[in-house]
Amino acid sequence: MLFSLTAQTNAQKGMEGTLMTTIDLSIVIITLNEEHNLPRLLADLTLQTWQNFEIIHVDSASTDNTVRLSQRHAKNFEHYRIVQMEKRGVSLGRNTGATQAKGRRILFLDADTRLPPNFLAESMWELEYRSLDIGIVLKSSYRLPAKQVIGYELMNLGITLSRRFFPTAVGACLFSTPQTHEAIGGFDEKLKLCEDCNYVLKAQKTGRFSGQIIKPRFMFNPRRLNQDGILRTGWTYLKANLLRFFKGELYKNEVPYEFGHYSNT
Template identity: 35%
Template sequence: MLRKPFFSIVTPTLNEEKYFPLLLEDLSKQTFTDFEVIHIDANSEDLTIKKAQVWRRKINLKTEKVKIRNVAFQRNLGAKKARGQWVIFMDADNRLPTYFLQGLRYRIDKNPEIGVFTTWIQVENDVPLSKTIENAINLGYEAYSLVGKDGAMGALIGAKKEVVENVKFREKAKIFEDSFFVQDANKLGYKFEIFRDPKYFFSLRRLKKEGGLKMFNIIAKAQIDYIILGKSFETNNHGYVMKGGGYYDEEKHSPLKNLQKFIEKASKEQLDKAKKILRDLQEQFE
């Protein structure tokens, strides 16, 4: 019988060919090596699975492809297949320092009473106010606890195997399925802890894609519904898109972008017609 690893790392993916291999590379460099990786792919249309298989020679990696594109379903399935003493749910775009898993093992050994945890984050300094964003997220964890709403981002949640056998991610929730998981575990008596170290690198690609103002509005509305109104989020995602890695590669639509695409694809006849329209407009304003 195979010996059970200490950690089972469960990562759901959807079109993550750019990011997931980077996480796997980080995992291959960990100083703590007693872990397995359970990769649940939601029928990606890119090379996510093919690129992941390259790392099977270096780490204990198992991949399963499913048709259902639902991150909560993927996490639940991964947890069911996990053999480790602890299950670490980890997003495909996370990056890890080499000592990350070693640090988690140390914290778990020092806090044997906990059943669920998350950690503080770090962000790269490639966006304006990156340190402010990092502090806001980390202190936000603490604020949740102060108002009796323990929560965590699905980017990194750890739980004992016993916990995931009794608590599931809510597959009908469009957002906050991660924080609901923590709350449901709390209700069953499992203690939740926020480790301030070790930290992992949290991707700000959503902020870069959406823009700061739009993200602020999305998060603010969602937080009010979550903290004050206690909504279930089964019908409304407040614009928080969950489309996998390919979403971040989509170009934003604008009149200039549309014009550029038209010019690139237009035939000579179409361009001649467009020039005539522009000349006619110019004459009307002269």
């Protein structure tokens, strides 16, 4: 069960029928207790040089001030909706947001993602120029400590090398289209890990993806590396994808993973 809170400007309220049909991009942001990270991402979005987007914030029953802060920031955007879910889940949240998307394209974001001001402009141009349905985005290691740079670049290398025969992706920043999302059945809500990799693999099998990685990169809070350690984090995802490659998707919790277990700073 979920309910939606809609935050709109006066201009949008008076012209909703016209404006909402011209949206090029629907940005779906999922959260679980992200009161520290969500405002930073929203601040990045206000600074984008390209602004023809809507924001659909899907919250998974946060117990902190995430939703309250989202409502406060909503006034900075022309198209902004908040959807509150009673049930938690990464795939559930993304799928819920996608069902409400009115844009020609969808960008799935996690709250701990950071975007440079030209990210949307460059990404949308490349997606349109190359006529891509799916756009994989790599992580930027700019200004990170050496150990984290190595960790991120190894992840990027793995995504790059496997993109043609067994594609993987980072769901924290992933482009798609409503048509592709519907055709592949969205994110598999039975998966707790590698649901993003499964998403692009399904797209490849249906002929909607052939390994395209776009040039812009996104910044990602290194809290996961800090909390779990670089080696442990790397081994978790390497093991998971090796199991997926040889035995199929991880429906039996073969690699235990808890949604939202990372610190929120």
